[in-house]
Amino acid sequence: MASSVCSALGTDKENLVGKLIAVEENHGSNGNFVLNCLIAEQIQKGGGVCLVALHNSFGHYHNIGTKLGYNLRQLQEKGRVESIEILKLLNGSLNTAHEDGSEQNILFGSEEDTVRNIFHLIEEKIKKILQNIKPVSLVIDDLSDLLCLGIPLKEVLSLLQYCRTLLDSQPGLSLVVLTHVAEGDEQQNLLTAGLCHVADMTVSICGLKTGQSSDVSGAMKVIHRRWDESAVAHEWNRQNLYHFKLLDRQVKVFAPGTASSFT
Amino acid sequence: MNMAVQQTSFQKKSKSRVPYIPGSKQSIQNAQLLVSSGVPSFDHAIGGGIPVGTVVLIEEDKYGTYAKLLLKYFLAEGIVSGHSLIVASQDSDCENLVRELPAPVQLDDSVRTSDSDDKMTIAWRYQNMRVVQSSPTSTSFGHNYDLTKSLDAEILKAADVCYWTGCTGYGQSESRFTNPAYYDLLCTIHNKIEEGQFGVAASPEKRNILRTAVHSVGSPLWTEETHVSSYQQKSDLALFFYCLRSLIRSAYAVCVLTLPSHLFQETSIIKRLEHLCDASVRLESFAGSEKETNPVYKDYHGLFHINQLPAINTLMSHVPESFDLAFKLRRKRFLIEKLHLPPELQETTQREQDDLPSLASGICGVQTRSILDF
Numbered sequence: 001m002a003s004s005v006c007s008a009l010g011t012d013k014e015n016l017v018g019k020l021i022a023v024e025e026n027h028g029s030n031g032n033f034v035l036n037c038l039i040a041e042q043i044q045k046g047g048g049v050c051l052v053a054l055h056n057s058f059g060h061y062h063n064i065g066t067k068l069g070y071n072l073r074q075l076q077e078k079g080r081v082e083s084i085e086i087l088k089l090l091n092g093s094l095n096t097a098h099e100d101g102s103e104q105n106i107l108f109g110s111e112e113d114t115v116r117n118i119f120h121l122i123e124e125k126i127k128k129i130l131q132n133i134k135p136v137s138l139v140i141d142d143l144s145d146l147l148c149l150g151i152p153l154k155e156v157l158s159l160l161q162y163c164r165t166l167l168d169s170q171p172g173l174s175l176v177v178l179t180h181v182a183e184g185d186e187q188q189n190l191l192t193a194g195l196c197h198v199a200d201m202t203v204s205i206c207g208l209k210t211g212q213s214s215d216v217s218g219a220m221k222v223i224h225r226r227w228d229e230s231a232v233a234h235e236w237n238r239q240n241l242y243h244f245k246l247l248d249r250q251v252k253v254f255a256p257g258t259a260s261s262f263t
Numbered sequence: 264m265n266m267a268v269q270q271t272s273f274q275k276k277s278k279s280r281v282p283y284i285p286g287s288k289q290s291i292q293n294a295q296l297l298v299s300s301g302v303p304s305f306d307h308a309i310g311g312g313i314p315v316g317t318v319v320l321i322e323e324d325k326y327g328t329y330a331k332l333l334l335k336y337f338l339a340e341g342i343v344s345g346h347s348l349i350v351a352s353q354d355s356d357c358e359n360l361v362r363e364l365p366a367p368v369q370l371d372d373s374v375r376t377s378d379s380d381d382k383m384t385i386a387w388r389y390q391n392m393r394v395v396q397s398s399p400t401s402t403s404f405g406h407n408y409d410l411t412k413s414l415d416a417e418i419l420k421a422a423d424v425c426y427w428t429g430c431t432g433y434g435q436s437e438s439r440f441t442n443p444a445y446y447d448l449l450c451t452i453h454n455k456i457e458e459g460q461f462g463v464a465a466s467p468e469k470r471n472i473l474r475t476a477v478h479s480v481g482s483p484l485w486t487e488e489t490h491v492s493s494y495q496q497k498s499d500l501a502l503f504f505y506c507l508r509s510l511i512r513s514a515y516a517v518c519v520l521t522l523p524s525h526l527f528q529e530t531s532i533i534k535r536l537e538h539l540c541d542a543s544v545r546l547e548s549f550a551g552s553e554k555e556t557n558p559v560y561k562d563y564h565g566l567f568h569i570n571q572l573p574a575i576n577t578l579m580s581h582v583p584e585s586f587d588l589a590f591k592l593r594r595k596r597f598l599i600e601k602l603h604l605p606p607e608l609q610e611t612t613q614r615e616q617d618d619l620p621s622l623a624s625g626i627c628g629v630q631t632r633s634i635l636d637f
Contacts, residue, residue, distance in 0.1 A: 027534050033578050057512050063576035087509035094453050094506065148501040148539060150439045182534035212586050217579065246579035248293065
């Protein structure tokens with residue numbers, strides 16, 4: 001289940017409201033499991049989730065959710081979960097390419113308008129869930145995909161900034177943002193640096209340096225910053241390195257060198 | 264009466280919600296719908312097959328021969344399974360590519376003489392050991408193809424194949440693409456999905472799968488205008504891949520692209536494209552490299568690198584048994600297998616000391632003739 005990841009992150013002891021968690025996914029690894037585990041925890045706590053799915057479809061999260069013990073589609077009907085699927089919107093904008101004037105047309109129009117439309121969509125959905133339930137977690141799956149959509153770095157960073165303003169204006173909100181970064185990609189590196197600079201906690205996922213292994217899927221580095229509770233205050237700015245192994249229905253987290261097959 | 268009601272309330276769970284489509288199977292591990300790539304050992308390496316709704320990137324070898332071959336196998340498998348195809352290329356003639364597709368190997372020619380193996384007796388202590396298999400043998404899903412024969416013209420005529428060789432005239436005055444070719448191809452795929460009712464939401468009477476093959480995407484021949492800067496070309500490619508991902512995800516479709524990655528000056532764009540695809544593999548052919556004459560690789564034609572495997576609808580992706588993979592091409596099969604070093608049978612310079620006349624058993628004599636004393 002998801003609890004091993006959450007206890008490694010320290011999110012089980014801590015109130016997440018008003019915080020920003022950055023998930024940095026290095027090239028050659030898959031950081032999607034962190035989002036799934038955080039969603040699982042939020043739902044277990046009785047909160048709501050607003051999912052901005054840029055890299056995967058909503059069905060992907062639903063299918064993983066059924067393995068981790070929750071049903072996103074049912075929760076969506078109850079109004080506890082909302083999703084914004086950019087992949088679907090994009091399909092729609094290919095469809096309506098010949099007509100014009102559609103508001104959610106991502107592929108056309110200026111980049112600034114696209115970002116503004118996405119933000120308005122997020123804001124609207126969050127207000128909608130917050131009427132039903134608190135706390136709410138806004139999960140953005142792969143912010144760096146906006147760069148691939150041809151949106152300039154400046155605009156992407158300002159979208160992030162706008163989302164952070166929601167933390168203040170909408171009480172009960174927390175933010176989880178994943179971004180992919182490859183070595184040598186200047187834009188992605190700048191975006192990641194900008195995100196980690198404002199984050200309260202950074203989770204960095206990378207593959208093993210020496211190649212792949214069947215016992216360890218990758219390494220996870222957790223850096224805490226600006227935690228106010230005393231429970232984890234001594235962890236301030238300490239880097240905790242873990243190894244993890246992804247399994248079909250759970251994630252195992254352990255200290256480096258203590259994989260089950262080694263002991 | 265009451266009892267009967269109670270009994271009926273226990274209902275058998277409906278067996279499969281996924282409709283059966285010819286040429287597809289469900290994964291044993293995660294119930295994912297898979298289609299074959301046309302190369303059984305390729306399927307085995309990436310976890311049983313290509314999941315429906317995913318994009319596979321093949322980074323080409325230096326001369327592009329083997330990558331093109333993989334694309335042909337992928338298309339031939341589609342025709343044999345009765346799937347619909349889209350073939351797109353700017354570098355070569357698509358219709359020619361389809362005409363040259365290899366024919367599947369009939370089962371009776373591929374029966375191998377296993378009798379001779381049975382006669383050999385194995386020492387009793389090895390009898391219970393697992394047979395080491397570096398490549399799968401069962402071919403119930405996917406076929407092997409004979410490169411010397413091409414598919415029947417009649418079968419080809421009956422197949423639903425759509426060609427794209429360049430702009431077909433979709434208006435794109437305001438879109439974000441600087442190169443109209445990419446947008447045009449996307450619209451072609453989109454229209455095909457709509458017309459053939461391949462979308463997830465559509466409900467045709469008979470479900471089928473759309474296979475899209477894009478040959479040498481991003482090669483110099485894709486750039487129409489010379490004044491377009493390399494930066495714009497790069498952002499076009501990433502945007503194209505992202506839109507393609509969204510199209511393929513929303514349909515019963517799979518897409519295989521080959522990318523001449525050695526022609527790109529910057530590696531960062533290739534990494535971005537790898538990230539936007541679900542699976543990405545790289546072929547490294549020995550042709551023209553010094554590895555061609557290396558005795559270690561003499562059984563193989565190239566190395567097969569796995570960069571990324573699909574993790575759609577699951578937490579974990581498939582973990583192959585080995586990442587040291589190599590491929591070899593035979594007339595009737597393309598084999599990807601674990602890289603084995605060849606047995607040392609001939610006398611070579613490195614093994615000189617073994618061939619020296621051995622002393623009588625029981626004496627651990629020191630070879631005084633050897634220069635190096637271990």
